[in-house]
Amino acid sequence: MIDLYRETAIFLQQLVNGITIGATYGLIAIGYTMVYGIIGMINFAHGEIYMIGAFVAVMTYVVMGMLGVQSVPLALLAMLGVGMVVTAAYGWTVERIAYRPLRRSFRLAPLISAIGMSIALQNYVQITQGARVKPLPPVLPGGIHFLEETGFGVKITWLQIFIWTVTVALMIVFTWVVARTALGRQQRACEQDQLMAALVGVNVDRIISLTFVMGAVLAAVAGLIVTLQYGVVDFHIGFLAGVKAFTAAVLGGIGSLPGAMLGGLLIGLIETFWAAYFSGAYKDVATFGILVLVLLFRPTGLLGRPETEKV
Amino acid sequence: MAEAMLAVEGVHAGYGPRLALKGVDLHIDRGEIVALIGSNGAGKSTLLMTLCGHPRAKQGRIWFEGRDITRVPTHDLVRCGLVQVPEGRRIFSRMTVLENLQMGALTSDSRHFRPDLDRVFALFPVLAERRAQRGGVLSGGEQQMLAIGRALMSRPRLLLLDEPSLGLAPLVVRKIFATLEEINAGEGVTILLVEQNAYHALKLAFRGYVMVNGVITLTGTGSGLLANPEIRAAYLEGGG
Ligand SMILES: Nc1ncnc2c1ncn2[C@@H]1O[C@H](COP(=O)(O)OP(=O)(O)OP(=O)(O)O)[C@@H](O)[C@H]1O
Ligand SMILES: [Mg+2]
Numbered sequence: 001m002i003d004l005y006r007e008t009a010i011f012l013q014q015l016v017n018g019i020t021i022g023a024t025y026g027l028i029a030i031g032y033t034m035v036y037g038i039i040g041m042i043n044f045a046h047g048e049i050y051m052i053g054a055f056v057a058v059m060t061y062v063v064m065g066m067l068g069v070q071s072v073p074l075a076l077l078a079m080l081g082v083g084m085v086v087t088a089a090y091g092w093t094v095e096r097i098a099y100r101p102l103r104r105s106f107r108l109a110p111l112i113s114a115i116g117m118s119i120a121l122q123n124y125v126q127i128t129q130g131a132r133v134k135p136l137p138p139v140l141p142g143g144i145h146f147l148e149e150t151g152f153g154v155k156i157t158w159l160q161i162f163i164w165t166v167t168v169a170l171m172i173v174f175t176w177v178v179a180r181t182a183l184g185r186q187q188r189a190c191e192q193d194q195l196m197a198a199l200v201g202v203n204v205d206r207i208i209s210l211t212f213v214m215g216a217v218l219a220a221v222a223g224l225i226v227t228l229q230y231g232v233v234d235f236h237i238g239f240l241a242g243v244k245a246f247t248a249a250v251l252g253g254i255g256s257l258p259g260a261m262l263g264g265l266l267i268g269l270i271e272t273f274w275a276a277y278f279s280g281a282y283k284d285v286a287t288f289g290i291l292v293l294v295l296l297f298r299p300t301g302l303l304g305r306p307e308t309e310k311v
Numbered sequence: 312m313a314e315a316m317l318a319v320e321g322v323h324a325g326y327g328p329r330l331a332l333k334g335v336d337l338h339i340d341r342g343e344i345v346a347l348i349g350s351n352g353a354g355k356s357t358l359l360m361t362l363c364g365h366p367r368a369k370q371g372r373i374w375f376e377g378r379d380i381t382r383v384p385t386h387d388l389v390r391c392g393l394v395q396v397p398e399g400r401r402i403f404s405r406m407t408v409l410e411n412l413q414m415g416a417l418t419s420d421s422r423h424f425r426p427d428l429d430r431v432f433a434l435f436p437v438l439a440e441r442r443a444q445r446g447g448v449l450s451g452g453e454q455q456m457l458a459i460g461r462a463l464m465s466r467p468r469l470l471l472l473d474e475p476s477l478g479l480a481p482l483v484v485r486k487i488f489a490t491l492e493e494i495n496a497g498e499g500v501t502i503l504l505v506e507q508n509a510y511h512a513l514k515l516a517f518r519g520y521v522m523v524n525g526v527i528t529l530t531g532t533g534s535g536l537l538a539n540p541e542i543r544a545a546y547l548e549g550g551g
Pocket of ligand 1: 331350352354355356357507
């Protein structure tokens, strides 16, 4: 009996951890999926935007400390706000200089440009910030403990609760923007028919820019979350997180917003559970294996829409 | 000469090095319905799209209400009052009927939205019934009504229509043409109508142009062109 209790506690703990890491993948995946939806291109520099978001979070924290700010909510708010603004500027700039000039060029050109942009951003951060990891002291220590009598105990940190709250709030806001506002309608119109969108008065270039900015803002939040959770950042975290979030977007169905969230969550859960029950060494293999399996049976991803539109 | 609402002067345009328009001249006066007819590949659709800046004119000028719009970006033309219902309707198939109409109203003042929507629903009651359905599931005729409705939501002064009757049953065609007449007479919207269905178009139009191979070869009143034996032979045989 006690054993079953203990197993439940272990399971719940993994669930808590998996959902937390899945939230970051989901947030980054939304950026991939939205940009893909609107210009049919994988923005490979997106992972670096997330990495920059993480750095900005640390730097904002340091500056807040120097300014003598003691309040934790204020510090978190500042990290969130500054991170969003700075990455928004990066997202906008990346689109302007790396993609827009190539919009009408051959298909692989923007892809090559994206990879170049990604390397450039990594090197830029490495040169300006140094190659060593940057630490962040715990900003939001403590949490809730339960099932302690099992000898294992489940812990939900305040930080995790903060992460869930922010993620859920952002996803609600973004879903609402895309589904219900004039901006969201313009984005969907551009996804379906850019020329027709222009004919009804949509400034297509502006909407594409805004889409990059929206994706970048979510990546910034993911960067903040990871920094808070693990307490360290360095210049190459963007690559693996980017690849996983991209996988999440494909798993959920590239182009689908709820798909990106679901894909992120699933990948977070898969790798956490795999590491806990099997082996930490093969968690990435497990993740990609499941991706391949899903795509074999559902080539458009879990929530992707099959291309059977009446045109 | 009184200033025309739309004046096209020596316009050349095409795709890549190939020219589809080789010096087009035409004009439309305020309040007119003008028909543009011509066989497949003559360049009719290219002309309408060139008026909207896509492709851009390589040579020549386009004037709208006294303003040179040759280089105005496509997305700014709606705000000038120049609105197109393009070939193939191009409704946003994954958006609802209502959302398509909201897209049409993008550039107009939000105060106009309710009355304009009511007006479109009065013209095409079927759109009101289907407002919550996705555009892609509508029938061809309903999609055409939606495309016209979407254009009307942006309060056009000049409405360009590219083959609105294509693929529709005669009854629906009659309904669409009656609506165009109503929009023109009742609300003073000027209309440029591209049609394969030359008989109907010329009957409705005040004046007409005939396009062959990227140039205008003939022009006259609607009834004059209808009576022209050349036109009858080329575009109307069996069509009446
Ligand atoms: N997107 C395009 N790219 C390349 N060539 C094109 C394109 N659209 C049209 N053309 C060519 O331009 C010429 C004029 O075509 P356009 O569509 O303007 O004719 P149309 O008069 O509208 O014909 P239809 O009655 O069949 O609609 C044709 O030779 C056509 O092949
Ligand atoms: Mg045509």
